[in-house]
Amino acid sequence: MILLAKRTSLLRGWRRWLAAFAAGATGALAMPPFGFLPALVLSLVPAIWLLDGTMKEGPSRWAPLKAAALLGWFWGFGTFVAGLWWLGAAFLVEADQFAWAMPFGVLGLPALLAFFPAFGFALARLLWLPDARRILAFALGVTVAEWLRGHLFTGFPWNSPGMALGQNLWLMQTASLVGLYGLTFLSLCIGAAPAVLASGQTTRARWMAPVLAAVLLLGLAGFGFWRVPAEASASVPDVRLRIMQPNLPQDAKFNPRNRDAIMRHYLSLSARPARDGAAPTHIVWPESAFPFLLHRDAGSLAQIAALLEPGSVLITGAARMDEPLPGEAVGKFYNAIQVIDDRGTILGSYDKVHLVPFGEYVPKVLDAVIRAVGLRQFVHIPGGFEPAGKRMTLSIPGLPPVAATVCYEAIFPGEILSDGPRPNLILNVTNDAWFGETPGPYQHFAQARLRAVEEALPLVRAANTGISAIVDPFGRIVDRIPLSVEGILDSTLPVAEPATVYSKWGKFSLTVTLVICLMLLVVRRGRHSTFP
Template identity: 75%
Template structure:
């Protein structure tokens, strides 16, 4: 077996690039909906061997070789994990098929520069022993943190999600968060690389056994943390989530406005489980961008909504909203919003989305003008795209505890979705994943939103157009859900929040401490040994 490690280490040129691409692609199998945890090892072990073989005659050429290896690894990982983005360009293929290569290949190519940086930084700290695993895990975790924050951020499918799907393992997120899980996942998945590169039995087995030990401790912690029974529920709150399962090409067609409204109203009245009806619900919840019109400017639609709500009950719905135009302007700013409506058809409160999707919800003015100049239409049908709200505040909804509202992919950002001020007691996520059909995308989106509940110790209530709609307790347990691609209603009580988690109190302190430890260990080995040589399969 050492021959395999030796061969991978010595590959150059197209063989090295192809091996890195294939190893990265294998890692996507560890993400939802597959959740095949061993795929993380299949992906990361060759990455370590390829970095072992990145030695060149100068430091700069060595770092360049490591960065190129990291780029191909990341390109494979993101193409295999995000290929489903292409489905959005086929919803109106006559208009947007031209952009499909940019989404399926262009975005992964850009994201791969983050892994290129991580691999180069790891190689800068490389040692001739198992501590290189820590250098790799810390460096790539840092690159993942940068990916989640720079250029508006896109922390989708961070490697920590490989651990963040299992109910026991995900409990560690309450202490270390997503990026802490990423650090642990990378170290655990890469540790078996030394089995075939250690010179002695101790060198070969110490790191893999430690990785197994950490994995066992995480599982034990999860078992210990999970309560035996359900958490308490909020009194006098009965939720009903409506999932219409509307195809995307119909959802935003203004000609369908009346049919869409009738569908929403009819599904909301469906008989639920245990004999529950709409009249049993205190809060009816509809998904993101529910209407192909401005609800707050349509008295008829508001009256129809009022007609199905009993006194004291509320509708919480996604809906586009427009401000009044400023002097000299013909139209106001448009916002992707959540609105709360009572039984009189009055809008009581609203939340405007802050973290907009680039290209999906807004375009830089120059790019928008360029696309229109060549006769093409951007995704955003609203003139100028949506505007972003400037401040994240708690959404006040009568009858509910303070709400941290999120629209669509705002729920994938650790920390950034929380409102300013006191801690909320509920995460509300409304979304529309119909763009992506029955692909891995909606499953990945739900898994990331679910992990926010564990990180913060808050329940999650999620309404999605095509699914997955769900109610999740603060331990990540799914109380009830509606499958992807179905229409219906979900009736559920609202779980109470629990005490603020360690992660919620410390935020980045624990992750920073973990990164410092992981970076100091290989750095200390380098100082003691001098400039290290790349390990070989028989001498590490």
């Protein structure tokens, strides 16, 4: 291992960048649906050795930082290409319109996202020490970069390293204390620690960090084993959920010619008799369920009313349009969740706050350019969707207060709850048919599931396809409908648990942890001023 570490650190030129790319790409195997945790080590250990190789980089004092940033960019590019290649499937749904843009999604987005780990590697290199403490520097730098990736430019915290731990039932329980970014810091420390085996001057120095990492991993698993109760979660009384997964092809969903067939399909699936004969009190349909405006279609509302038993309600994703303002041809469109009772009356709506850039909206200037050259955006909505002003708790008869999320809103830790009284349920409606049978839908579900653990709230998830599920507040899957399967899921609703440490103090505790690490590194670096 010592020889391998030395050879890796001595790589220069294209061999160094290729090694960084390969190491980053290997880390994708630690993400859902693979969950191969050793891949995290195989990704992070070479990154540490490559950063060691920047110690004597060039005559300029800034040369090591530039080399580290370039390493981080190639490492990140490999990570995101290997982890997000499935985004290309969305460009083939209407290939005649969008296939030309596939390289921009498959390679262009990873190239942009790679600037975040580039910053993280440079920050780590700025704090680098010639001993095991460089593992802390690396974890700190990349965690800061991951937090920035999740917040800047609307944010995109997809496949953060913390998901390597955040998909295992026992290991994910630590998210109730520190959330996704805390898990990211821990994942980086654990995964990078074996690098020290090849660089310590004594046996103790070589083994201390890997042993501590192993103890930490066992401690996280032990905490999870302790936290997850042996018995199933209790159920909310008088609530019987039915989730409908229609498994419609994406190119059929937005075709207005299919509107009647789609409605018949939804109604037929939703009317199936339950195995135990119990009628559902709440039926949940997925995101953007209709190729028309449901709230303006009296016939469809009447069909829904005929489906529902007295006192029951339907919760569905649907596009919604405000009344046009004076001088406007059309009103503003929203990607919404609507609640409909047994009389066909819309009782309430939640409008999506966090829209998908270039998927649900395009900045006005770019939208004008796109239309000027004869192209259009993904959604069949004039001008795209508008974001809601703020997150609102959704009130649904017969259910506790609901934290509603549409599609990828569920991937943002600490952002799914509104101000005010705490909800007792996370509702996520989505449409992952855009991405076919790729890792994308599995990754999306895993991130939504982690929100349930962070907040100690049950998750009710309805997808057009992949993956509809009921998840309890500990992240246990009560029941689910697999990807690319048509069906219904009948279930009770698990009771929420008390608010977690993360829900109350998560952002504060992460900041304190990173500041303490920074102080330790700065103090130690002062004692090793000869290390460039």
